[in-house]
Amino acid sequence: MKPNAFDSDSILTDFLTDYLDGNLNRAEQQSFEEYLSENEDERVFARKAMKGKKALARFADKINVPSVTA
Secondary structure, eight states: OOOOGGGTOHHHHHHHHHHHHTOSOHHHHHHHHHHHHHOHHHHHHHHHHHHHHHHHHHHGGGOOOOOSOO
């Protein structure tokens, strides 16, 4: 995968994480979606991240992750 802005911008990466988790308010979401519409590489990356998150969620109940706090 070729580099994109998420590779070098931690604030943008935080926005992507919050976007994927549904933690942006409406104005932030619209602004981020506008950014994605104008930046193809980042839009493709965000789409792949969303697909990955959905795939992991489907298997979450089948994965036994040991506790790191126990």
